[in-house]
Amino acid sequence: MxxxxxxxxxxxxxxxxxxxxxxxxxxxxxxxxxxxxxxxxxxxxEPPLVKEQEPEIPKKDAFAKVLRGQIIAFLRGEGQAESTDADYKTFSDVSIDDCDLILEAIAEDDNHQFNRYKISYSPSSKQLVATLPTPIHENLLKPLRDAIDSALASLDIEGLGNFIVQMNSTLRGLGEAGSTEKSLGTPDALLEFHDEDGGRVQLWGTEVTFSQTRDAAIAKLQRSVTLNPHMRAVTLFDILENHRHSPPTESSDAFRKLSKKKKVVSYHKWLQKDDSPVFGPVTGFTHTWVSSLTVVVSTWLRPDDGPFDLYDHNPRYFATARLCPDTDITGLENLQHLFHRTFASLRDATISYMEEVMAEEESSVSSDNSDAEDESSVEDKSDIAEVSSEETDDSPDPFELVRAWVPPTSPIDWKAIMKQLRNAARQTGYTRYSTYHEKLIKRTAEEAEISPRASKRAKRS
Known part of the structure; x- marks a missing residue:
């Protein structure tokens, strides 16, 4: 009432x-x-009951929550149209906290739904870039890995451990001493030292950027060196496509030609004979699938003292050069010199790490022996000491050969890298073509199947 x-x-x-x-x-x-x-x-x-109100979520936090959900859904492949043909997607207004939460979601993924994409984040621009690995990532890392393997082949560390180059074509984890427990966006390649007891130390990271910003790539590398105090060096191959790729439009000659073909053309038939320039545009069916490339190589070496700051371009610890177009010969020579010093730094870091491990083992053994020492066996100990002195030989320090190792003066074969880049650009172009053509064939078949049904219904009516 x-x-x-x-x-x-x-x-x-x-x-x-x-x-x-x-x-x-x-x-x-x-x-x-x-x-x-x-x-x-x-x-x-009785006085009226007052219902406790839930704290109101600020609009900014609500927007961030929605944005995180959209990014995670995209990385899982949810809600993407089949016609999606982009090699990467950029998300703006992503805070560092949002990035951490997204990476935690990736780390907790047990079904490997996120493995298609590589993640890069730039704190300064608040942009998160999700990139599909392309042949450019894969092919470029091969000659670099070969160069590292060749340079370290003469470093005699038998009985101590091995240097391993981990190739990360998709997002992998990064933690203390090579752990893969938490996904934090590792570089595309990591040189690690694996000791005989299973310990791992990350020493050198390499990132290849293609269709993402240089700023995001540097931020990714900076995060790697900050989380890993053993990291001695990082290298960045910054590859910029002069014109962003877009698929053929329905009014183009390429679309009309491809619509008439019911099969995807093989790589060798698709590749045009006039694609001879190393970094020139890659064309097929009158369409440019990869435009001309600009490639800049940069490398950083951890300073002897002070923080490892990738935004500090001190020439003692930083070198950069343009690989194409108009190759910077002087810059490449500076890079070779810094790579030479990088290998020397890897040698010293490995020795330091192994000395620490051996010191810990000796300390542990000494502690165990002192606890188990029997004071009643003084005579037996004296006998053992005499035998030990007789068997002692003048074996050299196990690290002597390692310390004496001198790295090659020109460790990187730039011609091999340019050859791989040319092949990678062509293969990336073919991947874009074949993906587009497959979807076009599928769409044409579906439209042809739907069309007769529609005409039958029209006749019946």
């Missing part, structure tokens, strides 16, 4: 039936007895 003209009509307090006799005390609290104006015609009036 609503009472007009009073506040009870809209916010009337809750009424509780008053009881009589001995039950009155139960109806009225003894700590707060009911006053006269709280009693109304045999009813006890």
């Amino acid at each position: 609503k009472c007009k003209g009073t506040s009870l009509g809209t916010s009337r307090p809750r009424l509780v039936k008053r009881v009589t006799g001995t039950h009155v005390a139960a109806a009225v609290s003894t700590s707060k007895p009911a006053t006269l104006h709280q009693k109304l015609y045999g009813f006890h009036i």
Whole structure:
């Protein structure tokens, strides 16, 4: 019942039936007895219940939550149109906290739904870039790995461990001493030292950027060196496509030609004879699938003292050069010199790490022996000491050969890298073509299947 003209009509307090006799005390609290104006015609009036309001989520936080959900859904492949043909996607207004939460979601993924994409994040621009690995990533890392393997082949560390180049074509984890427990966006390649006891130390990271910003790639590498104090060097191959790729439009000659073909053309038939320039445009069916490339190589070496800051371009620890077009010969020579110093730094870091491991082992063994020492066996110990002195030989320090190792003066074969880049650009172009053509064939078949059904329904009506 609503009472007009009073506040009870809209916010009337809750009424509780008053009881009589001995039950009155139960109806009225003894700590707060009911006053006269709280009693109304045999009813006890309780104050209205106030519902606790949930804290309001700020609009900014709500937007960030929606954005994180959209990014995670995209990385899982949810909600993407089949015609999606982009090699990468950029998300703006992503905070560092948002990036951490997204990476945690990737780390907790047990079904490997995210493995298609590589993640790069730039704190300064607040942009997160999801990139599909292309043959350019894969092919370029091969000659670099060969160069590293060749340079380290003469470093005699037999019995101590091995240098391993881990290729990360998709997003992998990065943690202490080579752990892969948490995905934080490792570089495309990592040179690690694996000791005989299973310990791993990350020493040199390499990133290949294609269709993403240089700033995001440097931020990714900076995060790697910050999380890993053993990292001695990082290298960046920054590859920029002069014109962003877009698939053929329906009004183009390429679309009309491809619509008539019911099969995807093989790589060797698709490749045009005039694609001779190393970094020139890659064309097929009159369409440019990869435009001309600009390639810049940069490398950083950890300073002897002070932080490893990739934004500090001190020439003692940083070198960069343009590989194409108009190759910077002087810059490449500076790079070779810094790579030479990088290998020397890897040698010293490996020795330091192994000395620490051996010191810890000796300390542990010494502690165990002291606890188990028997004071009653003094004579036996003296006999053992005599035997040990007789068997002692003048074996050299196990690290002597390692310390004496001199790295090659020109460790990187730039011609091999340029050859792989040319092949990688062509293969990337073919991947774009074949993906587009397959979808076009599928779409044409579906439209042809739907068309007869529609015409039959029209005749029946």
